[in-house]
Amino acid sequence: MQSPAPDLESTLADVTTLSLAELKSLDGLDDSVLGRSLRRLLEEADNPADVVAGFQSSF
Amino acid sequence: MQGWRPTPFRQYILKIHSRCNLACDYCYLYAMQDQSWRSRPATMSPATVRQVALRIAQSAQAHGLAEISVVLHGGEPLLAGQALIASAASTLRGALGPDISASLSIQTNGVLLTRELLDILLRHDISVGVSLDGDRVSNDKHRRYANGRGSYDEVAQGLERLGSEPYARLFAGILCVIDVSTDPIGVFDTLLAFRPPTVDFILPHGNWTRRPPARGADTTATPYADWLIAIFDRWYSAPVQRARIRLFEEIIQLCLGGQSRSEAVGLSPVGLIVVDTDGSLEQVDTLRSAFPGASATGLNVFSHDFGAALAHPAVMARQIGLAALSQTCIECAIHRICGGGYYPHRYLAGSGFRNPSVYCPDLYKLIGHIMERLAADVRRLAGREL
Numbered sequence: 469m470q471s472p473a474p475d476l477e478s479t480l481a482d483v484t485t486l487s488l489a490e491l492k493s494l495d496g497l498d499d500s501v502l503g504r505s506l507r508r509l510l511e512e513a514d515n516p517a518d519v520v521a522g523f524q525s526s527f
Numbered sequence: 528m529q530g531w532r533p534t535p536f537r538q539y540i541l542k543i544h545s546r547c548n549l550a551c552d553y554c555y556l557y558a559m560q561d562q563s564w565r566s567r568p569a570t571m572s573p574a575t576v577r578q579v580a581l582r583i584a585q586s587a588q589a590h591g592l593a594e595i596s597v598v599l600h601g602g603e604p605l606l607a608g609q610a611l612i613a614s615a616a617s618t619l620r621g622a623l624g625p626d627i628s629a630s631l632s633i634q635t636n637g638v639l640l641t642r643e644l645l646d647i648l649l650r651h652d653i654s655v656g657v658s659l660d661g662d663r664v665s666n667d668k669h670r671r672y673a674n675g676r677g678s679y680d681e682v683a684q685g686l687e688r689l690g691s692e693p694y695a696r697l698f699a700g701i702l703c704v705i706d707v708s709t710d711p712i713g714v715f716d717t718l719l720a721f722r723p724p725t726v727d728f729i730l731p732h733g734n735w736t737r738r739p740p741a742r743g744a745d746t747t748a749t750p751y752a753d754w755l756i757a758i759f760d761r762w763y764s765a766p767v768q769r770a771r772i773r774l775f776e777e778i779i780q781l782c783l784g785g786q787s788r789s790e791a792v793g794l795s796p797v798g799l800i801v802v803d804t805d806g807s808l809e810q811v812d813t814l815r816s817a818f819p820g821a822s823a824t825g826l827n828v829f830s831h832d833f834g835a836a837l838a839h840p841a842v843m844a845r846q847i848g849l850a851a852l853s854q855t856c857i858e859c860a861i862h863r864i865c866g867g868g869y870y871p872h873r874y875l876a877g878s879g880f881r882n883p884s885v886y887c888p889d890l891y892k893l894i895g896h897i898m899e900r901l902a903a904d905v906r907r908l909a910g911r912e913l
Binding site: 490494499500501502505506508509512513519520521522523524525526527 | 534537538540596598600632634654656699700702725727729762763767768775776779780783784785786787788789790791793795796797798799811813869901904905908909
């Protein structure tokens with residue numbers, strides 16, 4: 469039961485490089501996967517208490 | 528835990544029928560360790576539905592929730608029949624009243640999705656998720672009737688009806704259990720042909736004691752990551768995504784610093800509870816894949832409210848996030864993203880659930896791949912826009 473070596477720190481740092489303030493300053497996020505994900509990130513940042521994990525065996 | 532406060536349930540999984548008209552070989556209810564379904568009533572009675580509705584309303588009111596969701600589940604929930612499905616929807620919405628919105632859905636194998644049944648679901652605004660594992664050959668390897676006949680043809684007909692007017696607005700998505708011996712792109716294309724708004728890919732249930740298919744001890748082998756990455760690259764690179772893919776979207780959200788809405792990944796508190804046909808309260812019932820009785824709480828809607836379930840240690844374990852992880856996970860760079868993996872997949876006999884997922888090598892590779900694709904795009908976005 470070995471976990472792989474943790475070598476993703478630098479990539480993780482790159483991905484989270486945009487602060488919320490910077491995100492909010494972006495205009496017109498497109499409809500790409502990233503654009504939609506960033507819009508959701510902003511929406512959920514406004515309502516963090518609403519995020520709970522749901523059942524994976526259903527929609 | 529000092530200072531910890533439970534997260535109220537927002538999603539209720541109602542087992543309205545405990546039997547199934549298929550005999551899928553990987554089913555966590557019928558083909559694994561726990562056989563408790565044999566002693567349960569086949570159908571949830573109207574009296575039990577009324578009691579569940581009352582308890583849900585009490586819980587939602589007590590916690591000031593404006594909306595909750597209810598999933599009609601099974602077994603195969605459509606076996607419960609049109610009358611019970613219709614009355615359950617009316618009973619639930621009636622008990623909740625005008626101030627609490629209830630989103631109702633049903634998760635079915637699709638075999639019984641007739642126009643008559645779809646009319647009932649439409650009338651009661653019940654959205655529909657269907658389980659299908661890809662093309663006929665891929666699907667019928669596992670999703671068969673008890674006599675061995677494959678289910679693809681009936682499910683495909685049901686999906687065609689669901690995707691047509693006036694029912695298309697009910698279509699929630701397709702769940703697909705992964706078989707790594709299949710062609711991932713072929714499976715994905717088959718699912719897309721039914722025009723689902725969302726697709727999700729489910730890892731077959733297993734754990735350290737009862738390993739999933741093809742998930743051996745060699746940590747350099749990552750068959751599930753390889754299968755999923757093929758689909759991710761096709762999906763992520765497409766100019767327009769023809770469907771959302773829940774697993775990927777949740778991982779992306781976590782990579783960007785957000786939170787997951789699925790129990791499959793991440794550390795968000797699990798806000799669901801299962802009610803069996805006899806009214807007994809259970810944790811997520813996929814735990815039955817671990818050992819007999821793994822999902823049981825000993826509670827029942829007739830004698831306990833949902834607050835009692837929130838205080839159950841096993842329910843708490845899925846709401847405390849980081850504190851429930853193994854030391855191996857805590858020391859890993861991406862534990863906040865995988866969240867230790869799906870809880871039932873962490874089980875080891877004699878040790879319990881405080882272990883990494885048996886899918887750890889696959890999750891690590893998949894998440895690493897997604898992160899690298901995202902990082903490149905985030906850098907481009909930052910360079911262009913900021």
